[in-house]
Amino acid sequence: MIKVNQLKKSFNDLEVLKDINFEVKRGEVLSIIGPSGSGKSTLLRCLNFLETPNAGTITIDGLTVDVENVKKQDIQQLRKKSAMVFQNYNLFKNKTALQNVTELLIVTKKMPKAEAEKIGMEYLAQVGLADKANKYPVTLSGGQQQRVSIARALALNPSVILFDEPTSSLDPELVSEVLQVIKQISTKDTTMIIVTHEMDFAREVSDNVIFMADGYIVEEGHPSQLFGNPQQARTKSFIQQLNEKH
Amino acid sequence: MNFDIGYMFSLIPEIMEYIPITLFMAILAMILTIIIGLLLTFMRSSKLKVLNYIATVYISFFRAIPMLVQLFLIYYGLPQLFPVFTKMDAVTAAVIGFGFKQAAFASEIFRAAFLSVDKGQMEACLAGGMTKVQAYQRVIIPQAFRNALPATGNTFISLIKETSLAFTLGVVELFAEAKMQASNTLRFFEAYLAVALVYWAIVVIYSFLQSKLERLLEKPYRT
Structure with a gap:
């Protein structure tokens, strides 16, 4: 479904991703964890070319892109196969909750407005915000905004949804409502890659977990394995530090 | 008394x-201001250094010279160099003069207006499969327009008043x-x-x- 091969990314002289290889199967949930600055978000943002990688190949749902020989149209096609949920929600501030969900359907999928609105309402209902359809983002709480942005991603019916620290900007009391929604989606067939600092959540929803440090994938495995019995020293010390905090 | x-x-x-001739000049000059102002804004944010440089010199020049000097330069000066400009009527010369000058100021307004739309919304458009042009059309420009409106309105008021200088060209x-x-x-x-x-x-x-x-x-x- 998703395959990343020898992906590399540098910002000027700083190598952020050194040699990244991984695979995600259809319907699987992959979590990426690791210390700040390890390259997790950059990796996610390379998958839809919000950051341009320097080398490697990315395959999503049958479309393979060679990073060094990429055309504008390829990037466009690749982006249409994924949807992203951002740390800061990034809702369109001049549009209502419903318009936020329908906008991309109308513009990029050329869907008639009425049909887009029907789908939009369905997904807003799924994240529990049908009653906020006509509200503007500024009137919604952070948790509600993030749920709208999840509805926006779901409505695109993408091959994969990329979550970039979806709860990191939220007030603590709003985190659980967003995690609940993501959890609920994860039980369906949606393929997801989640960059997160919420370890309990990662352990619960993931089929697979990647631990990253210093631009490498240090360890990869089933959550019970990676959290319960990490093999690498670097992973062990990271997990240990987390446990001490609790 | x-x-x-x-x-x-x-x-x-x-x-x-x-009033019609005054508003006619002001509105045409405003349209010119917006077109050239936007062009300057994009040139200044361009990765091409030469475009950036041209825009900077343009803004510096047109901000500095008095309106009246500029009108005389266009209407009385240009025909001396390029005879084709002798055919240019006074209203056209005035509109060009007003528009060229106000564009230099407007480009600063527009730049601030675009910067005030957070980058994340552009990313959300792109990640969702929009092209940059679509993102500007549907999301960025509508918000930048709102941010720019109060200051751009002042520009238009300036233009209405500046049209009075056109009398010096015989309008x-x-x-x-x-x-x-x-x-x-x-x-x-x-x-x-x-x-x-x-x-x-x-x-x-x-x-x-x-x-x-x-x-x-x-x-x-x-x-």
């Missing part, structure tokens, strides 16, 4: 007949008409007060319309 208020009021309708607009009335009757105060009141009324009406539009555009941002 030597002030004939009745005469002043009788002048107002006569002067008002020239008969509001001010030129007042001047002619004044020299006919030698009632200078009445004539110039009458034209001042007409400008005031135009700007008050325009400001009212703009505040209506601003309220409309504010809607998504009211909590």
Whole structure:
């Protein structure tokens, strides 16, 4: 479904991703964890070319892109196969909750407005915000905004949804409502890659977990394995530090 | 006191007949301002250094020279170098002069307006499969427009007033008409007060319309 091969990314002289290889199967949930600055978000943002990688190949749902020989149209096609949920929600501030969900359907999928609105309402209902359809983002709480942005991603019916620290900007009391929604989606067939600092959540929803440090994938495995019995020293010390905090 | 208020009021309708030419120049100049202003904005954010440089020099030049000097340069100066410009009429010269100058100021307004739309929204558009052009059309420009409206409105008010300088090129607009009335009757105060009141009324009406539009555009941002 998703395959990343020898992906590399540098910002000027700083190598952020050194040699990244991984695979995600259809319907699987992959979590990426690791210390700040390890390259997790950059990796996610390379998958839809919000950051341009320097080398490697990315395959999503049958479309393979060679990073060094990429055309504008390829990037466009690749982006249409994924949807992203951002740390800061990034809702369109001049549009209502419903318009936020329908906008991309109308513009990029050329869907008639009425049909887009029907789908939009369905997904807003799924994240529990049908009653906020006509509200503007500024009137919604952070948790509600993030749920709208999840509805926006779901409505695109993408091959994969990329979550970039979806709860990191939220007030603590709003985190659980967003995690609940993501959890609920994860039980369906949606393929997801989640960059997160919420370890309990990662352990619960993931089929697979990647631990990253210093631009490498240090360890990869089933959550019970990676959290319960990490093999690498670097992973062990990271997990240990987390446990001490609790 | 030597002030004939009745005469002043009788002048107002006569002067008002020239509102169309004044507004015609102001609106055309405004359109030119927006087009060149946007162009300068994009040039300044361009990765091509040469475009950036041209825009910077343009802005520096047109901000510095007085409006009147610029109008004379265009209308009386250019034909000397390029004979084709002798065919240019005074209204055209005035519109070009006003537009070129205000564009230099407007580009700064537009730049700030675009910067105030957070980068994340552009990323959300791109990640969702929009092209950059679509993102600008659907999401970025509508918000930048709202941010730019108050200051751009001031530019338009400046333009309405600056059109009075067109009389120096021989264009008969509001001010030129007042001047002619004044020299006919030698009632200078009445004539110039009458034209001042007409400008005031135009700007008050325009400001009212703009505040209506601003309220409309504010809607998504009211909590």
